[in-house]
Amino acid sequence: MALFIAKPDLEELRQHGEETYPFECCGVLLGRVDDVGGKRVHEVVRCSNQRTESPHNRYFIDPRELVGIQRRAHERELDIVGFYHSHPQHPARWSATDLEEAHWPGCSYVITSVMNGVATQTNSFDLVAEGESKSFQNEELHVE
Amino acid sequence: MKVLIPTPLRQYTGRQSTVELEAGSVDEALCELTTRYPELRKQLFTAEGELRKFVNVYVNDEDIRYLERERTLVKPTDTISIIPSVAGGSVAARRGF
Numbered sequence: 001m002a003l004f005i006a007k008p009d010l011e012e013l014r015q016h017g018e019e020t021y022p023f024e025c026c027g028v029l030l031g032r033v034d035d036v037g038g039k040r041v042h043e044v045v046r047c048s049n050q051r052t053e054s055p056h057n058r059y060f061i062d063p064r065e066l067v068g069i070q071r072r073a074h075e076r077e078l079d080i081v082g083f084y085h086s087h088p089q090h091p092a093r094w095s096a097t098d099l100e101e102a103h104w105p106g107c108s109y110v111i112t113s114v115m116n117g118v119a120t121q122t123n124s125f126d127l128v129a130e131g132e133s134k135s136f137q138n139e140e141l142h143v144e
Numbered sequence: 145m146k147v148l149i150p151t152p153l154r155q156y157t158g159r160q161s162t163v164e165l166e167a168g169s170v171d172e173a174l175c176e177l178t179t180r181y182p183e184l185r186k187q188l189f190t191a192e193g194e195l196r197k198f199v200n201v202y203v204n205d206e207d208i209r210y211l212e213r214e215r216t217l218v219k220p221t222d223t224i225s226i227i228p229s230v231a232g233g234s235v236a237a238r239r240g241f
Contacts, residue, residue, distance in 0.1 A: 058231070067200075070150065074148060081151065087233075095232070097232050102232060103229055103230075106151060
């Protein structure tokens with residue numbers, strides 16, 4: 001699988017992580033899946049991190065906000081193809097917590113490392129579910 | 145009424161993003177949905193028949209946990225949204241790249 005994203009959209013989610021530093025940012029990626037399974041981002045939707053406890057290393061998107069985003073996406077014939085969040089002072093790799101709390105198989109989870117307020121590496125991971133088990137697979141991030 | 149299916153569950157609904165059905169309550173709607181698409185059942189419910197903790201069900205903009213849960217009544221004009229939770233964080237980071 002691969003995730004295709006326009007440079008301004010990538011910059012938008014990275015900038016979000018810098019703005020919320022030292023707390024984690026989070027948001028939704030709207031787009032479409034092409035015929036060969038590639039996901040193409042059409043819009044980055046910022047969400048607020050609803051974690052009041054440990055927002056520097058945890059995030060949570062209000063499901064009510066997601067309901068509205070999913071409904072508006074449907075009206076525009078777009079789908080939720082992924083999510084993004086930042087890791088302040090941590091690498092751009094998924095954590096055990098990220099995997100445990102990931103419940104959207106087939107979607108991309110984009111993580112940006114923000115070190116001292118500056119976005120550094122951004123990586124994308126595809127959530128794959130097989131039966132009761134799930135895993136993150138490294139995913140190509142194509143910037144267009 | 146209409147049920148909005150989230151992206152990861154569409155593999156169980158023949159790729160449909162919405163399902164139209166008739167129901168008087170959330171329970172009836174989910175029952176009809178999982179009768180039509182049996183593979184959905186274990187995605188939404190535990191073996192004990194409880195909605196999985198990470199599965200949120202909304203009637204329009206209201207979480208059924210704060211209404212009458214599965215007994216919540218619905219009208220033909222209502223929309224039920226199924227939304228798995230989205231959370232995580234860098235805490236306990238130890239694997240990946």
